[in-house]
Amino acid sequence: MDLFTPVKLGALELRNRIVMAPMTRSRCDVDGMPTAVMVDYYRQRASAGMIVSEGIAPCADGLGYCRTPGIYNAAQIDAWRAITDAVHAEGGCMVAQIMHVGRVANALNKPAGSETLAPSAIRARGEIYTDQQGMQPFDEPRALALAEIAAVVEDYRQATVNAFAAGFDGVELHCTSGYLPAQFLCTGSNQRTDRYGGSTENRARFVLEVLEAMAGVDGSGRVGMRICPDNPFNDVADADPQETFDYLLQAVQSLDLAYLHAMRYPRGRVDNIALGQRYMGDRLIGNESYGFEEAQKAVAAGELMAVSFGRNFIANPDLVERWQGGLALAAFDLATMYTPGAQGYSSYPRANT
Numbered sequence: 405m406d407l408f409t410p411v412k413l414g415a416l417e418l419r420n421r422i423v424m425a426p427m428t429r430s431r432c433d434v435d436g437m438p439t440a441v442m443v444d445y446y447r448q449r450a451s452a453g454m455i456v457s458e459g460i461a462p463c464a465d466g467l468g469y470c471r472t473p474g475i476y477n478a479a480q481i482d483a484w485r486a487i488t489d490a491v492h493a494e495g496g497c498m499v500a501q502i503m504h505v506g507r508v509a510n511a512l513n514k515p516a517g518s519e520t521l522a523p524s525a526i527r528a529r530g531e532i533y534t535d536q537q538g539m540q541p542f543d544e545p546r547a548l549a550l551a552e553i554a555a556v557v558e559d560y561r562q563a564t565v566n567a568f569a570a571g572f573d574g575v576e577l578h579c580t581s582g583y584l585p586a587q588f589l590c591t592g593s594n595q596r597t598d599r600y601g602g603s604t605e606n607r608a609r610f611v612l613e614v615l616e617a618m619a620g621v622d623g624s625g626r627v628g629m630r631i632c633p634d635n636p637f638n639d640v641a642d643a644d645p646q647e648t649f650d651y652l653l654q655a656v657q658s659l660d661l662a663y664l665h666a667m668r669y670p671r672g673r674v675d676n677i678a679l680g681q682r683y684m685g686d687r688l689i690g691n692e693s694y695g696f697e698e699a700q701k702a703v704a705a706g707e708l709m710a711v712s713f714g715r716n717f718i719a720n721p722d723l724v725e726r727w728q729g730g731l732a733l734a735a736f737d738l739a740t741m742y743t744p745g746a747q748g749y750s751s752y753p754r755a756n757t
């Protein structure tokens with residue numbers, strides 16, 4: 405068994421265990437519309453065992469970065485359909501990463517009429533890029549009223565319905581990097597005094613309700629979850645991430661999800677891979693700074709079912725074939741990571757062209 409061995413994760417069938425990690429690349433039009441260059445980009449990478457899309461907002465309030473996608477209206481669903489059709493035509497498998505940024509936003513990056521919402525009215529420290537005015541502070545969020553939380557859960561459910569309508573094979577809940585689910589989980593960003601804040605059980609409630617809603621659409625076998633406990637990205641901090649995630653994953657176990665996508669964070673207080681192995685070892689995808697050799701070893705030893713790669717896919721659309729053939733990898737250009745258009749995006753050639 406190695407990275408080239410097919411694997412089934414829930415209802416998802418991967419032809420190899422080299423997964424493309426979700427990567428925001430800011431190639432959309434305004435108002436969250438996917439573009440034609442994105443069709444090329446994802447098609448070129450379809451030999452991955454599974455592609456996890458860049459983070460996609462379930463609702464307009466969920467957008468926070470410039471030129472990032474949504475999946476909450478008919479035009480967006482149609483545009484995503486062109487992408488999933490292209491990936492499927494190449495025999496690939498693709499899941500949509502559902503990402504609600506919560507307070508990690510600036511109004512300049514958001515559609516008119518949308519709001520920056522969070523569990524509590526606590527602004528994240530730091531800045532975010534805007535096309536109009538360069539780096540800007542994060543918005544001061546408005547705390548969600550108790551009665552509004554069900555509507556946000558419903559946004560995730562509807563986004564899941566929309567993702568299947570757009571032809572995705574599954575959906576992944578983005579539950580890390582300081583976005584809305586992480587804002588609920590962490591004590592620093594969640595100071596609610598109702599049943600969504602305070603105790604571990606209360607702070608985990610939002611994530612569990614969202615996962616149940618997503619799994620209710622077409623079964624849990626097409627729903628995955630991405631975690632990175634104790635990752636302070638975007639200014640989140642939890643008093644006891646081990647306890648929070650032990651509780652959360654214990655509860656998630658009974659949902660029988662397709663997979664758990666765990667990112668390592670060696671400077672954190674939790675061994676995130678060991679945590680994933682303890683609760684969902686038979687469906688664990690590992691990530692963060694894996695190279696080919698280390699990933700091969702982890703899969704061969706049965707420690708991981710698959711490994712996802714982010715940066716290696718940027719300049720190597722044929723990453724799977726390169727590793728299969730023992731070919732060298734190309735380096736990517738940092739300057740075009742988030743710039744509009746094909747350059748530094750769908751412009752990277754295959755090794756054999």
Ligand SMILES: Cc1cc2nc3c(=O)[nH]c(=O)nc-3n(C[C@H](O)[C@H](O)[C@H](O)COP(=O)(O)O)c2cc1C
Pocket residue numbers: 425426427428429458459501578581630667691692693694712713714715716741
């Ligand atoms: C340009 C870029 C954009 C990213 N966007 C996302 C994202 O939208 N969602 C997410 O969960 N992770 C995102 N990540 C993190 C990657 O999925 C991955 O965890 C990270 O690159 C580490 O994996 P690697 O060492 O194989 O690159 C992004 C990373 C990069 C480099």
